[in-house]
Amino acid sequence: MLEVDIRHSFPAFSLDVAFAAPAGVTALFGRSGSGKTTVVNALAGLLRPQSGRIVADGATLHDDARGVFLPPHRRRVGYVFQDARLFPHLSVRHNLRYGRWFAPRAARGPDMDAVVDMLGIGHLLDRRPGRLSGGEKSRVAIGRALLAAPRLLLMDEPFAALDEARKAELLPYLERLRDAAVAPILYVSHSAAEVARLATTVVLLDEGRVVEAGPAADVLTSLSAATILGVREAGAMLTGVVVRHDADGISEIAISAGALFVPHVAAPVGATVRIRIQAHDVILAPEPPGLISALNVLPATVAAVREGRGPGVIAQLSLGPDRLLARVTRRSAKALGVEEGRRLYAIVKAVAVAPENVAPENVAPAAPFG
Incomplete structure (x- = not known):
């Protein structure tokens, strides 16, 4: 558990933040600035906050009231920056061993073979950073941080310098890292898709x-998130179970509202997956439509409505325990009577759900961690 309660003032900006981060990946999410x-x-x-307290894994890192402030080298905090910051004159193997050098002797953490296996970097051990791709450098930087046996892993927009192809390459490794539960991870991002x-x-x-x-599904589907991030980033995160894969390339996912059909999911039947559906891909109807091309017609109840600055309205929809967001014009909202308690149907084209917006909920690490 990570506990943060800090305040700090700059000439043009003041910070007043308090939250608790349980095991897993906690995303610090918001716009630039x-x-x-x-x-x-x-x-x-x-940075030494002007007031407040930080506790990680039971260790007090900062407590202004008690005059406690541990310097960086004593915090056992792994930091993965936007750029990998590997030592260019050292091989991948020696960059990794540099991380191990910082691990306390009594600290429990993954061994080098397990980290190399999980991150898929065994074939890179004898290379120097100059011969690595951006995604490979990021994986090595993560491995170096893990081998220091951190009590907390900080990742500050690790995808910022990568193109979409390299991001897609790195995401499965971060999912493995999340589910291996080596250390709590604080992940900084302004990308709703990454966070979801x-x-x-x-x-x-x-x-x-x-x-x-709070839980990712609750916060991402809140109207506050939609307002802060903008309507184009607004979307919901659903969790479901893979029911079957059809020969025509469509997978069926069981969610609380029924069946959700999406393009083929690379997960076995019975696996739990996350699905992100963007608000602008949801159409609302007062009754079930006739024969249409969209495969998903889900009964829903309007839980809340918020008007945007432009001509749009964001509606939060209840699908049983799940939530969905829909972005429609004010004109459509008025015509449909979109207000709290209104029963409608949410229509989503299967092909509107991009493959990168469907991912396994739990990914077994490639090797055991101890």
Whole structure:
């Protein structure tokens, strides 16, 4: 468990943040300038907050009231920056061993073989960083941080310098890392798609304050998140179980509202998966439509409505325990009577759900960690 309660003032910005982060991946999520990196720097010891307290894994890293402030090298906090920051004159093997050098002798953590196996970097051990791709450098940087046996792993937008292909390459490794539960991970991002795929907990920041914090599905589907991030980033995260894969390339996922059909999912029948559906891909109807091309017609109840700055409205829909967001025009909302308690049907084209927006909920690590 990570406990954070800190305050710090700059000439043009003030930070006042309090949250608790359980095991798994906690995403610090918000627009640029919301205070995400400032929080991470305070956790790493690169910034001393003017007041407050930070406790990680039972160890007090900072407590202004007691005059406690551990310097960075004593915090056992692994920090993966936007750029990998590997030592160019050392091989991958020696970069990894450098991380191990910082691990306390009595600290329990993954061994080098397990880290190499999980991150798929065995074939890179004799190379130097100059011969690695961006995604490979990121994996080595993560491995180096893990081998220091950290009590907390900080990742500050590790995908920022990567193109979409390299991001897709790296995501499965981060899912393995999340589910191996080596150490709590605080993950900084402004990408809703990344957060929906990786995070177990989300802390939503805006102008240096916590707007909302809690399970990823709850926070990402809140109207607060939609308002802060903008309607184009708004979307919901559903969890379901793979029922079957059809020969025509469609997979059926069981969710609380019934069956959800999406393009083929690379997960076996019975696996639990996360599905992100963007608000602008949801159409609302007062009754079930006739024969249409969209495969998903889900009964829903309007839980809340919020008007945007432009012509749009964001509706939060209840599908049993699941939530969905729909973005429609004010004109359509008025015509359909979109208001709290209204029963409607949410229509989603199967092909609107991109493959990168469907991911396994639990990924077994390639090797055991101890």
